Amino acid sequence: MSVAELRRRRTFAVISHPDAGKTTLTEKLLLFSGAIQIAGTVKGKKSGRFATSDWMEIEKQRGISVASSVMQFEYGDAVINLLDTPGHEDFSEDTYRVLTAVDAAVMVIDGANGVEAQTLKLLEVCRSRKTPILTFINKLDREVREPLELLDEIEQHLGVAAVPFTWPIGMGKEFQGVYDIQRDQVRVFRAGQESLGGAVETLQNIGDADGEARFGYHWKRTKEEVELITGATPTFDRDAFLAGQQSPVLFGSAINNFGVKEILDALVDLAPPPSPRAAVQRAVSPDEAKFTGVVFKVQANMDLAHRDRVAFIRVCSGHFERGMQLKVTRNNKTFRANNVVSFLSQRRETVAEAYPGDIIGIPNHGTLSLGDTLTEGEDLQFTGLPFFAPEIFQTIEVVDPMRAKQLGEALKQLGEEGAIQVFRPIHGGATILGAVGQLQFEVVSHRLSAEYKVAVRLMPARYRLSRWVTCDDPAELRRFTDSYEARMAYDASNAPTYLASHVSEIEVAQKAWPKIVFNELREHSGAPFKKAM
Incomplete structure (x- = not known):
């Protein structure tokens, strides 16, 4: 088991209330990582472009996500396993099961609507599992609620300390960028400018006179609010974040590619690598030598031409190698895992090896079911979905x-x-x-x-x-x-x-x-x- 490979992994879900911009953000995360070259859109019917994570025909027709999707890609030195979840509450069970397979979550909040009903339900699941949450307040290029009000609502309704990492300079038509509290710098907003390979104007150590000359009265207001919140909110504590007690907050506009790179950077820097998983018999540490995994999702007919049925497996420990013999502890049956794939939504690549935190897919014809535990022989049963x-x-x-x-x-x-x-x-x-x-x-x-x-x-x-x-x-x-x-x-x-x-x-x-x-x-x-x- 390679400890270096283990530490590279970041496995997280993107969650939100419907229409908060979750699938748009997912597309832009893929764009900034270089995993795709053109971001799809949930409204791109006429252009024929659809969100990468929306692969079902009904999703393309309606422009909504009705099933969770798995996407693996590299970003810098990290290997990212990103799970896009349905926002609509009618498909909340799928989302709840996905949340059992991740180590962190990005919560997307519509800046105009604030914390909504489905967000509360999802956060309750995260809190019960002590899942670390990073908060992205989206759509700052539109008319949104006051940032201080949004921050207060997050803390009151979600029961976590919200720690701003960035703060908006203006909102709506007058949105001009964000002040990075951690780095004492300003990132200037221009709609659509922050694209793959494009440079974002960054201002270092900007003084009040220069700030007011550049941003007008918005600069003074931002500085006053930042001074207020830094005095009222706790200093960021990574241990508190990992315990699900603090949530870093970033502001931006996913549709305009603004603030997306900061989310990826924060996930790589702050989100935990794979952690121990609870089984009925014992806790399973990710650095154990023997392979273990759990089926958290089963999807039929991802490829209509082959009528396939894919079991999505979270690797919990050990080192997976193609062709290894695995045991299904539910029925003590064994099989050789020869045909194993990784995903970029419906696009697949054959997997030769995988490490804890990775999501792999095993096509099968009913051999694997939701909740199945796979091992190299040990009788284990991971706790349920x-x-x-x-x-x-x-x-x-x-x-x-x-x-x-x-x-x-x-x-x-x-x-x-x-x-x-x-x-x-x-x-x-x-x-x-x-x-x-x-x-x-x-x-x-x-x-x-x-x-x-x-x-x-x-x-x-x-x-x-x-x-x-x-x-x-x-x-x-x-x-x-x-x-x-x-x-x-x-x-x-x-x-x-x-x-x-x-x-x-x-x-x-x-x-x-x-x-x-x-x-x-x-x-x-x-x-x-x-x-x-």
């Missing part, structure tokens, strides 16, 4: 009965992928789909038609709630499922699930069966659930 109880339910039927088998196989794949939750009623009848938001149903319907050539009808189900049921006594769980057979279903992992139309039905069942636990959250660890016999 979150699944949340759905809030909307619909029944699904195939339009052409001759395609029923294809629908069953498609739903099996989509359920294992985590694109939607699939419930099979114990007593038979139509399959039930569960989702966090309505858009999930639209995406699944589109994918069934486009990827699997299966036309379906979706209809509202009579259920409104679900709970995964568990019990320390298998016999008691069996008696419960027998008593409520009409309300019971199995999900994609064969976890028994109680379906209800109203919360009172759950409350009544809880009182009648005190030994049964009704779970709103299920952590999927790759270990199979056994059906109640």
